[in-house]
Amino acid sequence: MTQPMETPQLLARAAQGDPQAWREVVERWGPRVFAFVRSHANDPELAEEIVQSVFCTVARKLPDYVEQGRFESWLFRIALNRLRDEMRRRKRQARPMAAEVLADVGPAAPADQRATPEELAALRESMQQLGEADRLVIDLRHQGGMGFQQMADLLNEPLGTLLARHHRALRKLRDLIRRRLGEEEP
Amino acid sequence: MMPMHDPEPSPRLQRLLKASALVPPGLSDRLVRASLPQLPRAESPVVLWRFSWSRFAAAAALLLAAGLVLRWMAEPAEPEHPEYTLTMLVESGDESVLGEAIVNLNSARGTGLADLDAEMRLFLADTRVDG
Numbered sequence: 001m002t003q004p005m006e007t008p009q010l011l012a013r014a015a016q017g018d019p020q021a022w023r024e025v026v027e028r029w030g031p032r033v034f035a036f037v038r039s040h041a042n043d044p045e046l047a048e049e050i051v052q053s054v055f056c057t058v059a060r061k062l063p064d065y066v067e068q069g070r071f072e073s074w075l076f077r078i079a080l081n082r083l084r085d086e087m088r089r090r091k092r093q094a095r096p097m098a099a100e101v102l103a104d105v106g107p108a109a110p111a112d113q114r115a116t117p118e119e120l121a122a123l124r125e126s127m128q129q130l131g132e133a134d135r136l137v138i139d140l141r142h143q144g145g146m147g148f149q150q151m152a153d154l155l156n157e158p159l160g161t162l163l164a165r166h167h168r169a170l171r172k173l174r175d176l177i178r179r180r181l182g183e184e185e186p
Numbered sequence: 187m188m189p190m191h192d193p194e195p196s197p198r199l200q201r202l203l204k205a206s207a208l209v210p211p212g213l214s215d216r217l218v219r220a221s222l223p224q225l226p227r228a229e230s231p232v233v234l235w236r237f238s239w240s241r242f243a244a245a246a247a248l249l250l251a252a253g254l255v256l257r258w259m260a261e262p263a264e265p266e267h268p269e270y271t272l273t274m275l276v277e278s279g280d281e282s283v284l285g286e287a288i289v290n291l292n293s294a295r296g297t298g299l300a301d302l303d304a305e306m307r308l309f310l311a312d313t314r315v316d317g
Contacts, residue, residue: 017226026221027214035207044210051213052220059224115205123202142195142203170195177199 004028008067015062026055029072033079036144040083040135042124050086054079073153076144080136080154118181126176134169141166 005013005024013021033054038047057078065074115123127135140146140154148166152159194200 014225019222019225022222022225023214023218026217030214030217031209034209034213039206048210048213048216052217055217055221056224059221063226115202119202120206123206138203142200143207170199174196174199177202 007071011062011065011067011071014059015065022059025058029075030055032143032145033075036076036139037079037083039127039139039143041087042128046086046090050079050082054082057082070150070153072146073150076140076146076150077154119177122177122180123173126173126180129176130169130172133165134172137162137166138169138173 005021010021010024010028014025030051034047034051037050037054038044041047041050054075058075065071127138130138136155137151140151141148146154148159148162151157152162155162157165195203
């Protein structure tokens, strides 16, 4: 089995037009960008459209991009800008996704990650109740899989501020989910 | 005081978030199909380089420099100081070259050719050593 290529090497080869390297770029980051955009837009079709546009932009700009260890911040910044533009353009409020749509999407999660439809509905609705800034840090961290330092670079915020914001957002989300599921505070 | 060193969600919330992060099947294939045409084409060994303005500027500068060198080489050399040349030629005793030098000297000085020419030829006749 071949070792996965290091990011700078992979990006350099993709930038030279190597289709195999580009496929690996898409496979490595596409699902994470999609998960982030879909969670934030709460619309899988719009999310795929946006992610396609993001990767088209990245493909065009990659030959001029100089990798200094910030590729993910760059990629997610493009995604975030594109997402905001699209949401503004369509003036579309994020809509709760129907449970059956969510159930149709993708392979089943592993057993230890399965959640009941009620739990997932509670999560979605609770996310919608969070403020934009809180939702953004949770989506970037838990759907986009970004590190805190990368998020700090992307959002141009001090790391400590970001950690505190993330902590507050998680606490709010947890409380909202408990309330929706009719659970008592521990 | 807000605790800041608890960055991860509880196991249950983490499980919920992971379960919600689903990706539609075939997403990567569709993304590759859509974005691959935007990627620059791999350079073929026949076409060694693509056009770029910096390369164009470098090539233009090189051509200009080459043109200037050729032009400089094609220009006739400035005549050396006439008196110095004449002295040297007289000393060498080569009459045919001397005639040309006298013409150059004349045009440089604007003086009458005949006197100078006659004077030089007399001088040469006196100093020539025939073999």
